[in-house]
Amino acid sequence: MSTSDPERSYHHGDLRTALVAAALEQLEAGGEAALSLRAVARACGVSAMAPYRHFAGKEDLLEAVAASGFEALAVSLEAADASAEGAQALAAQGVAYVTFACRHPALFRLMFMGPGCKADRSQAYAILERRAAALAGPRMSAGDLTLAAWSLVHGLAALILDRRVLLEGEAAEDAARRITLAFAQLAAGG
Amino acid sequence: MSTSDPERSYHHGDLRTALVAAALEQLEAGGEAALSLRAVARACGVSAMAPYRHFAGKEDLLEAVAASGFEALAVSLEAADASAEGAQALAAQGVAYVTFACRHPALFRLMFMGPGCKADRSQAYAILERRAAALAGPRMSAGDLTLAAWSLVHGLAALILDRRVLLEGEAAEDAARRITLAFAQLAAGG
DNA sequence: ATCGGATGTTGACACTGTACACAACCTGCC
């Protein structure tokens, strides 16, 4: 009840981080539509206007959440890439991409379909590009191959998330494995 | 001013259609976020509650808009498919898909990323499947090939729309042409 | 002519995002 109680102190301590975490939580719980800035503030035990001291507005907060998502995605891709060589590594990245999307559907949607969302995608992109360029054959340029690979896994993830194609859990990852591998081998001229 | 004036008559005449049209207009103008049911009603010169006589709620109206989008997409795909043969036809469908997405970005997003959105995709899917199955070779099953082809163009469209990849107008269609054609030829074992 | 169902209207409620003015707190200086 006094200033020694951190729970009740006037200043939160690390509101910015807490807001991002709470927003992510609400996002995963009910999708972007069910995410209100006021509710996020409430979850942090803070007034509705407090977030404005750390973010320009709702959109800005969502962008921060998306940015944290891109970091996590990059880590996943890096790990997957390191787990194999050549076409297998490219396929592993594809599976990791789809897996990430399936495990964090709302976050994934926010990252890519968010409003404006200038969040930095370059890191994740670089990991893919490095591997794809190494596999480019006479059929496709390195640029086209990279774009095609990304489109393939991104589209697959999007279709699965939006229930456009009915693949659940394991089945989704299996399909991703088969398709990305077939693509990688074809593209590599194998 | 009297009942003979259709503009001012109590009953609208064909509100349902007018609402869908107005919603589509607002959607294309400002994206899904900037689409309010009240504004749509206002645009139709009708009170805020009138739409509820024709739709269960906002979501239901959006679903109707999405459904009309799927019909338009199916028409585009059918025309593209008829314009060529074999792998070329598959590539043409891919280009048409991306072109549709670029020309109606908000509608495309709504169709695929809308809330729940059980709108019927099967017609558009059937057109793609028919062509893809005919090209299936020893490398990939017909099912995988269809899924891969769809994922490829859907992902490409999504990445372009969300500015994940910077392709404007002509460049987008060119990329779609190159990539889908390369993919179709590879998959066909050419 | 009238009755009933379809269609539209008005008013209200609980929300939302956000602007403005104020309060509490921390930090560096004297």
Place this chain on the structure above:
DNA sequence: GGCAGGTTGTGTACAGTGTCAACATCCGAT
């Protein structure tokens, strides 16, 4: 110590949203 000033959080307020309930109006069948 005490006191300025900037940072962070609060309260109130406003316009706008989706939706509910009760009421008004109109069209078509009887």
